[in-house]
Amino acid sequence: MSPTSAAATESPWPRSEPAGLTPAPEQLQLRESLRGLLGKHSGIEQVRAAADTGPGYSPRLWQMLVDEMSVTTLAVPEHNGGLGYGTAELAIVLEECGRALACEPVYSSAVLGAHALLAAPEAEDTPLAEVLAGKLIATVSALDPTTDDLRATTGPLGWRIDGTVTDLVGGGSADVVVASAATADGLLLFALRPPENTRRTERRVLDSTRRRADVTVHDCPAVPLTAPDTTATTRTRLRDLATLALACENTGIIDHLLEMTIEYTGTRQQFGRPIGSFQVVKHRLADLLVSLERARSASRYAAALFAQDPDSARLAVAVAGAVCTEAAVHAAEEAVQLHGGVGFTWEHPAHSYFRRALGNEAAQGDARTHRARVAALIGV
Incomplete structure (x- = not known):
């Protein structure tokens, strides 16, 4: 063989x-x-x-x-x-x-x-x-430790962390930050409670509904969540969970965009008839429906498999990441275009969905990135 x-x-x-x-x-x-x-x-x-x-x-x-x-x-x-x-x-x-x-x-x-x-x-x-209980808001920056610059030391008062966590989702208001930090024994995953005087620098982002920030801590108390030999496995599972989560979210985005576009094309009149009755529009809507069903199948299957065994779901998660990411961006582009002149105004709801789809793509990688993971998993 x-x-x-x-x-x-x-x-x-x-x-x-x-x-x-x-x-x-x-x-x-x-x-x-x-x-x-x-x-x-x-x-x-x-x-x-x-x-x-x-x-x-x-x-x-x-x-x-x-x-x-x-x-x-x-x-x-x-x-x-x-x-x-x-x-x-x-x-x-x-x-x-x-x-x-x-x-x-x-x-x-x-x-x-x-x-x-x-x-x-x-x-x-x-x-x-x-x-x-929802009393504290947590966020995670442990999927790619190369983007962070955190150093952890331990002493009589426990673990302390110094450095900066970059591009953190919800970092401007998060109460708990989970991040990877370098220690004398290797990379560990920590839970940090940044104090009130922590420097938080909001980033300029495309999607204003999911803000990001850089968080700089100094002598911040922290609790270790992993050991040196379990950090990589935990980080991989969290990355897969993040990919799966955004795949499911993208499926919902496609669903709403298609629903919104069908409603508009069924009422917008041109040449005395709804534009949704034109064959070219019907074909584009049909393509969106196919994309939605592919995304639903991929994301729901990956979620069901992940519930049984996260490690055996890795291939399904990568497939869902590729399918749903590509389909969400395509659906957003089609929604903007099929809404005509009004769709090209930034005030239209389609653009907020477009921005979220692009933000999700940036967060976990585009379809090509996920396809590369699929290829690696199947040995191609």
């Missing part, structure tokens, strides 16, 4: 349909409840207004998502204070947040922050309980 064939044989190929792929009644109810809540409190004007506030989101809506929809505890094991569901249910939350373009810290805190803190479930001094 050739090396390439051997690598392909050892790749994490799915063996059967994962449990949770077919929606259960409670999952349909979760989706309906979330859509109703976000439809009432996260319209496009509400999103834009919340994004311009100090924290960059609506604290009221965030607390409703935590208290009424349990977004922080949904996919957390029961023995850690969660509800014990999996990423299949979390995928529903992320899809609906993408549809509504919600700017609340679901992706950064409820998904990445909470699951990063679960890397040290035995540690009693982590802020996991406060993050799950």
